[in-house]
Amino acid sequence: MSESVLKSLSGPVVLLGAGKMGGAMLEGWLKLGLPADKAVVLDPNIPAEAAAALAARGVAVNPALADIPAPCVLLLAVKPQVAPDALPQLSPLVGPGTLVVSIMAGRTLAFMSGIFGAGAAIVRSIPNTPAAIGRGVSVCVPGPNVSSAQRDLATALLGAIGIVEWIGDEGLMDAATAVSGSGPAYAFLLAEVMAEAGAAAGLxxxxxxxxxxxxxxxxxxxxxxxxxxxxxxxxxxxSPGGTTAAALGVLMNETAGFGPLMVEAVAAATRRGKELAG
Ligand SMILES: NC(=O)C1=CN([C@@H]2O[C@H](COP(=O)(O)OP(=O)(O)OC[C@H]3O[C@@H](n4cnc5c(N)ncnc54)[C@H](O)[C@@H]3O)[C@@H](O)[C@H]2O)C=CC1
Ligand SMILES: O=C(O)[C@@H]1CCC=N1
Known part of the structure; x- marks a missing residue:
């Protein structure tokens, strides 16, 4: 389904911000068959080598906005903090057939419809970095103007980098961001601190x-x-009475163990998402 949707788009997919997440998504789309001449990248800081490599594959990199045909999709992959400066200039690109997909942490549907208009079709989503190997998790919430075909399109675009979960309540997005968006960092931290603990134990x-x-x-x-x-x-x-049980006695401590610490961490990330909302 994803492949056929991406192969038969009537207009381009415009990617704003070709960094870690945007870049991984673009690679996923091209791999799934999005024609390169249907991909447009807008990123003023893209390294010259990366821009040349994309251009050689047929992707338009930083064309004049006036030269971009009516997009099927505008995907917003810039940092939430640069959104107020970077987004308004794109407003003329967003027509009745354009689906806006944001992957920005925190930024709400209301923030984006404030820029693109109350009639704009907008999906707010949060992917994660295992997207780089096609193992991402994206949680999405549709705005009120998103058609079922546009929802399928968003599923295809995000499905190119992993699994897609839809929710109906935007109020849950910051908590989802705190679990799956930020979550890979917690797993990487686990590898880091286990290594440090092993060294402290003499390895x-x-x-x-x-x-x-x-x-x-x-x-x-x-x-x-x-x-x-x-x-x-x-x-x-x-094993009962074994080594793991001894370690888990520490890690699963009800007041100071991993559980309460993770509740605190996820709550902190959720709060930060709300602060970034704008
Ligand atoms: N890194 C992660 O694990 C995740 C990030 N996100 C969201 O994805 C978005 C991008 O994050 P990353 O890819 O990690 O950041 P990044 O820093 O790797 O990429 C951001 C890109 O935006 C470009 N940029 C800056 N100003 C611009 C402008 N005015 N116009 C066009 N492009 C511009 C930068 O040159 C850069 O390539 C953020 O909103 C973040 O909240 C969402 C889920 C996970
Ligand atoms: O740390 C952040 O704000 C972004 C969103 C989720 C993962 N990285």
Whole structure:
């Protein structure tokens, strides 16, 4: 479904911001068959080499706005903080057939319709960086003017980089951002702190880093491939009275363990999302 939707678009997909997330999304679309001449990148800071490589593949990089045909999609992948300066100039591009998709943390549907007009079709979404290997998670909420065909189009665009979850309540987006948008950083931090703890326990630091990284990656792959709940996979490691139980006694402490700490972390990220709302 994704492939046929992306291969048969009537107008271009315009990407604003070709950084980590925008760049990964563009690669996903091209891989799934979006014709390169249907992709337009707008990013004043794109490195010359990257711009030349995209242009060689047929992608239009930083054309004059007046030269861009009516877009099917305008995908907003700039930082939320630059949105008030970067978005208004794009307003003339947004016509009745244009779907605006934002991946900016915090920025609300109301903020975007304030720029693109109350009639604009807008999807607010939050992907995550495993998008770079096609293993992203995107949570999306549609604005009131989004047609079912445009929802399918957003699913195709975000589905090119991983799984897509739709929600109906925009009020949940900051919490979703705190879990899946920011979540990969928590998993990477786990690999970092396990390595540091291994070194503190006497392992050569490089060995500790290698085995911690491979362990987090292997556990993630097992979680992915198994049908068992995470709690069962955890219990399968934990011999009664053994080493894991000793560690989990610390990590699962009801007041100072991982659980309450994660609640605090997700709450902090959720609050920050609300601050970025604008
Ligand atoms: N990095 C992540 O894990 C995630 C990021 N996001 C959201 O994605 C958006 C982009 O984040 P990243 O890709 O991480 O940032 P990034 O810094 O890698 O990319 C932002 C890009 O925007 C470009 N840019 C800056 N000003 C511009 C302008 N006026 N016009 C066009 N392009 C401009 C920059 O040159 C850069 O290439 C943010 O809004 C962020 O909240 C969402 C989910 C996950
Ligand atoms: O840290 C951020 O604000 C962005 C949104 C989710 C992940 N990175």
């Amino acid at each position: 050569p630091p490089e060995l500790a880093a290698r085995i911690a990284r491979a362990t987090v990656a292997g556990a993630g792959a097992l979680l992915d491939q198994s049908d068992l709940p995470a709690a069962t996979l955890r219990q399968n490691v934990t």
